[in-house]
Amino acid sequence: MSATRYEETAAHLRERIKEGDYPPGTKLPSVRTLEATYDVSSGTIRAALRILEAEGLVKTVLKSGIVVRNQTSRRRLTRSSAITHDGTGYRFPAAAAVGEVWTPHGQPVASVEPVPADVAAVFGLDPGTPVVRRRRVMSPEGEDPWDVIDTWIPPRIITQAPQAGEPVTGKGGYLARIEEAGHGPISWEETARADMPTKEESDLLGISTLMPVMRILRTGLSALDGLPVECSAYAIPADRVEIHSALQRADSAAWPVTYN
Template sequence: MSRYEVEAAHLRQKIAAGEYQVGDTLPRISELTEERGVSPATIRRALELLEEEGLVRVVRGTGAIVQPPQPERRRIPRGVRIERDPGRGYVFPAAAHAQEPWQVHGKARRSMESAPERVTAAFGLEPGAEVLRRRRVTSPAGDPPFQIVDTWLSPTAVADAPQVADASTGPGGYLDRLEEAGHGPISWRETTRARMPSTEEARLLGISASRPVLELVLVGTSGRTEQPLEVTIRVIPADRVEIVTALERADSARWPVTPVE
């Protein structure tokens, strides 16, 4: 092992033995350097390795904080069918089979924010334009933050259905209010990609900024104007989830194979 791997193993063993508990801050780099007789660069690289493993999270001005064990990776079924629940309204594939209770971390927020480029482009707005954002940080009950959910609503959506800006949008949520305002039926398209988190996203999810996330972007389009009304962006730590899709056979792939005449 290289020297930084030796130092990482030393700290890893102390964490495993309980010498450093979850929430504790490890000694500063200068203290570890003096104690172990190595360079600051070696300790810094050892901490980076532990951060990549999810054992610590390095916070500028504070130090390396010991993290709780990572929850088991969750399997999210992804299909193409949108269902409707009388009590909840529309139910999308990722949530269709989620029977367990979920919790909101902190308070759900509604505010006018400078929207990311993919949002302003979808709405046909100038880059950096302010758009209504509804934000929640959620997880299964008892788990650390699992996902950030940002729903951006276009100026047209807010003008036609002002209730979408309220804390409570009533039965069926903001989607029902939009369809009642004449935009039904809404259609959706989803895009998934991996990327690195922003500093704010890493803080809200309690992860290192060096750990990738999955970004799931759902764009809802008005059935009347055929223009996007909402863009919902979910950000999930990539090592906390795996996406499962059931594949279906088309008629051309049916079995048994029909002989060609």
Template sequence: MTNKTNTARSVAEALRVRVLNNEAAAGETLDTIAGLMDEYGVARETIRAAVAMLAAEGLVRSVHRRGVVIQERVARRRIRRGQAVTRNPRYGYVFPATHDPGEKWVAHGQPYRSLEPAPAAVAETFGVVAGTSVLRRRRVMSPESEPPFQLVDTWLSPQAVADAPQVAEPSTGPGGYLDRLEEAGHGPISWQETTRVKMASAEEAKLLGISTALPVFEVTMVGHSARDDQPIEVTIKVIPGDRVELVTDLVRAESAAWPVSPVEVS
């Protein structure tokens, strides 16, 4: 390990103590980069490296023209991700949750829809050329009185919009856009979900109020039409890595039954 790295880690540890001792409140500036350079007598590169270490822990983020801003600390949620899709008579389908189903959630800002160039992965899923304009419905959500918890993008295929034009309207009616798609001949829709860890993009970090140094969970759900088994919707949830812990209850297979069966020796 180089002296430069050692110095950055030492500065990071000093800053961590200041943050955890609540030297500044969440949303306030701990100090400017220039101020920290003077205080610790190190180069800008060293301060930036130290701040990046704390940003990766979800403690701070660097904001242009402000300096090092304290992040609001939120208790991690232990989430058991199941496989069952249920239905609420009032709201429609309910998918394996990232929160307590009885908890009140709110939107940050106004949810909106727009035609956007399809990202490569979405375009490939829909079988269109990357950059093709595709309908996106976007919202930033969280439990009431908490900072943004997840960014949710729902992309709807051109065929889905053609078959069920109401999915492009501000209000999609009872049951939401999924009910409109199924009524248009795509029901019952089936889904496949994939989860991966990645670094937040600049846009995602801005909407979630986090640093680009903080890893995020990306949960992608693809809905397939029952009519032709083609993908008609892709919903992508981006969740800061300091918000959740995914929990799985492991089940013993028959071969792992207890007590262990004696091994036959020939």
């Protein structure tokens, strides 16, 4: 099947971006100029630009136009079941390399917000119920925002461990306060899926709403009653991450293999 005009236009613009004709931070020509350059309609140009937005190559900046994005290097997200503690708090499997420093963008914020449907289902609440949310925007030091982490703490836990919902949580963070309230040791489980970002997430991450994100939902479970005590939702742009897992042979696949 031959490429359509908008796919051909997107391919040519993509190549020019990758060759450095349009460096990161520069604006693409106006839609009208691109129409004349490629001898196509404005609809074709806009369709081509939507492809580039979805790929993370460009973004629309209010009052500026279509701007070429900085290309963040893709990191390998090695998933394992290992949870460690460094004396200051728990450390969960992440994309950070050994010794790599990650820093917040702005100050972490604790506030009461309407809980989204996926987290509401974890807590057994109605979507939109007011729930404490702790938000962080993180990245490797010196890089653009890499992920948004929203930690939701259900009302019953805030009643038992009110400091977990405050901006300053003390040594060990909010998880230490929850465990001290009688729910330790917390155990965790995760699910991951592809999703589209909310407008708020796309603004925080500097991506288009057309760019998919990897959404990881990590749920902490109480040792006291087995119910969820926190749920952390990670939103990571799809162009910044790949998942890596080490596979192991089960006993039935031990080598040398015996065939029936």
